[in-house]
Amino acid sequence: MGIPDPVDPGTVHELQGIFAPVHDERDVDAAITISGRVPDDLHGAYLRNGPNPLFPPLGGYTFPFDGDAMIHGLWFDEGRVRYRNRFVWTDELCLERDAGRALFGGVLSGYVPDADAVPAAFAGSHKTTPFINVVQHAGRLFACAESQTWWEVDADLATTGPVHFDGSMARLTAHPKRDPITGELILFVYRHDAPYLMWGIVGPDGEATVPMQPLDVPDAPLMVHDFAITEHYLVFVLAPLLFDPTGQHDFGPIAWQPERGTTIAVVPRPGTPGSVRVFETEAFWMWHVANAYEDGERIVVDTHRMDDPFTASPGTVQLVRLAIDLAAGTVTMDRRDDRSCEFARIDDRLIGRRHDWFIISADSGDNPFGADAFDQLWRVEGDSGAITERRLGAEGIGESIFAPRADGDGGYVLSYLYTLDGDTTDLLILDVDDLDGDEVARIHLPVRVPLGLHGSWVDP
Ligand SMILES: [Fe+2]
Known part of the structure; x- marks a missing residue:
């Protein structure tokens, strides 16, 4: 095909307004x-990543699969705050910067540049787009793409290069899990060819300790966005969202096939006896998990389910607690709320261990942002399911994070607030134990931080 025109931002909803x-x-x-x-x-930094195209891509822009990575950082030190944002300057983005225009096609455009348009090493390829998440491990900062190469940035957010922990880890998930007790970073990747799912571990010193290992499930190429860990297991929710590169479905080459059901795979971590256990359930989709932990012979998973990944209308999303009973071989699902919600987070120091609460962004049902952003912040008690709601009115949120107090218990919820117009952005700070109480602080930035994806609280 010929070189398509750059997409006109005026025709793409997700290149306008808060995006x-x-x-x-x-x-x-x-x-x-x-x-x-x-x-x-509050001593540390809140880093947040998101898609932020330097140039509109050629032939189409599909949110949240296209874009260049930009990390927004807020550093906190004894009541003082500073802000810095930087692109993640991948090789492909540097080529486009030097050309002064887009060279690569949107992910669903069908266009990839040939060797007349880009250096031979990049011909026939899509861009690397590490805009989904930013995580810290072994004192290093990683901008994470999904089933692509991560890129590293330094403490000042300057790009330092692509990340290859070992030869098996060239492509990784954007949602790794860091075990707070062992200090291990546990990773997976889904693939278009068998084996369709692999996992591995990077040790606390940043060296790969378990190269990527194949799983026998799934038996087809699935999209798997997130997973969970517990003290002894990895938990994969394998929903029937299949890659079918030859087909054209509602979402290009991705097909929802609910007749296949959803499979939950429980994988023993190294040192844990037993083999992979597989549990079949009704079809549901899960973008993100809040957390999982072991309770005797049960694995508890707090998450939210969707009837399918493409419909978030009222009644199709439920906040749920899954209980995987390893002794009985059963999975039960306790539905806690039927309102739309997303981006659950806990205190990351409890990942894989029992959590008392999680925070999640939610939709009041009368949301001025429609499906673009959320207008409520919830704190959900894990065992009871009780919800503390904070309405944000005319201000929308994406993901919020938890930042622990430097000393002692508890901590703060940090939320970027979006308004339908304006060139500035506020960051709201709330006490996690008083979520619907007075604001602790509101930081007024003289810059606009677009709606983005995931972030982390990190050591500065
Ligand atoms: Fe995500």
């Missing part, structure tokens, strides 16, 4: 104003 990319890399310090008081015991 509209920013192109300037900024450092802001003195121009930040604060309402309330930033706690002295």
